[in-house]
Amino acid sequence: MEFAPSAADALRRAAEVRDPSLILILSDVNMPGMSGLDMLPKVRADYPHVPVIMITAYGDAETRRKAIERGAHALLTKPIDFALLRQEIDTRLEQAA
Template sequence: MTLLVLVVDDEADVEVLFRQQFRRDLRARRFEMDFAASAAQALRRVADTGERTLILIFSDINMPGMNGLDMLPEMRARRPDVPVIMITAYGDAETRRTALDRGAEGLLTKPIDFDQLRQVVETRLGPAT
């Protein structure tokens, strides 16, 4: 069983950053990472993960087109079994409340604390492996 983490962000350097931070895990094939540059692309990706088991979604909030907050209810409807963690530069109380009300399991602020993010991934890997 191949485990999958999906990262949704319109910034091109995010993929490089995530792959660098998780390079040992990816090389060891503990899980795979997939990347979507928009909410619409992410919604298509979760519909067809192939033989991989989607265990976690990280999503930016501020994206062109459908933003991450608008994507949340649709994502939760399609994949209620997969936790969504929002990542944003705006960690104010209203944004946090809106994200949680729309189905996010948590909210991390930028700049990303990769130790904290790794803990989230490890928590999901534990029961999934």
Template sequence: MNVLILVVDDEPDVTDLFRQQFRRELRAGRFAMEFAHSAPEALACVNASDGASLILMFSDINMPGMTGLELLPLVRAARPDVPVIMITAYGDAETREKVLAGGAVDLITKPIDFDLLRAAIESRLDSVAGPT
């Protein structure tokens, strides 16, 4: 199965960090990762991806121009089947409430716990693969 995970963050080093953290999985072809460095770029990726391949999206909240919170309802409208996990340095209760009310399935705080992300990815891979 060819599946794609979209990571949205305006910080360029995030791309290298994710590639390093998931290098084994990416090399093994378990999934592919695409990176968008702005909300408009993310929307283009979401709209360009075919229905079966995009399975999960991680998005930073604080980005210039359109924030992750503003991006969230647009992604949910375009692809309601794709879970979105928001990432932020500010994991206070109010932010968590806004994120979940906006349709995200979770909020992860920075510094990123990659074991937590890995578990979320594995869970999503299991759910799209179906029973074996």
């Protein structure tokens, strides 16, 4: 498991992965420098097989639409329901397998 403090750092770390160990990306929508919504098309272009789950404090319809349109597999709102997060992770990993 890797943690990145920004979208740019996450993209750099993902590019360094040389094996199939990149199996899921969990990202906040609001991050310094580049939003998770702006990061999504880059992730989809470089890692189309890797599911992305987005998290946001702003679960409005427009944010949800943008996230799904740009390639997120799910959008969860804060405060995080950890049982739902676990279910989403398990579902995405099963689909990717």
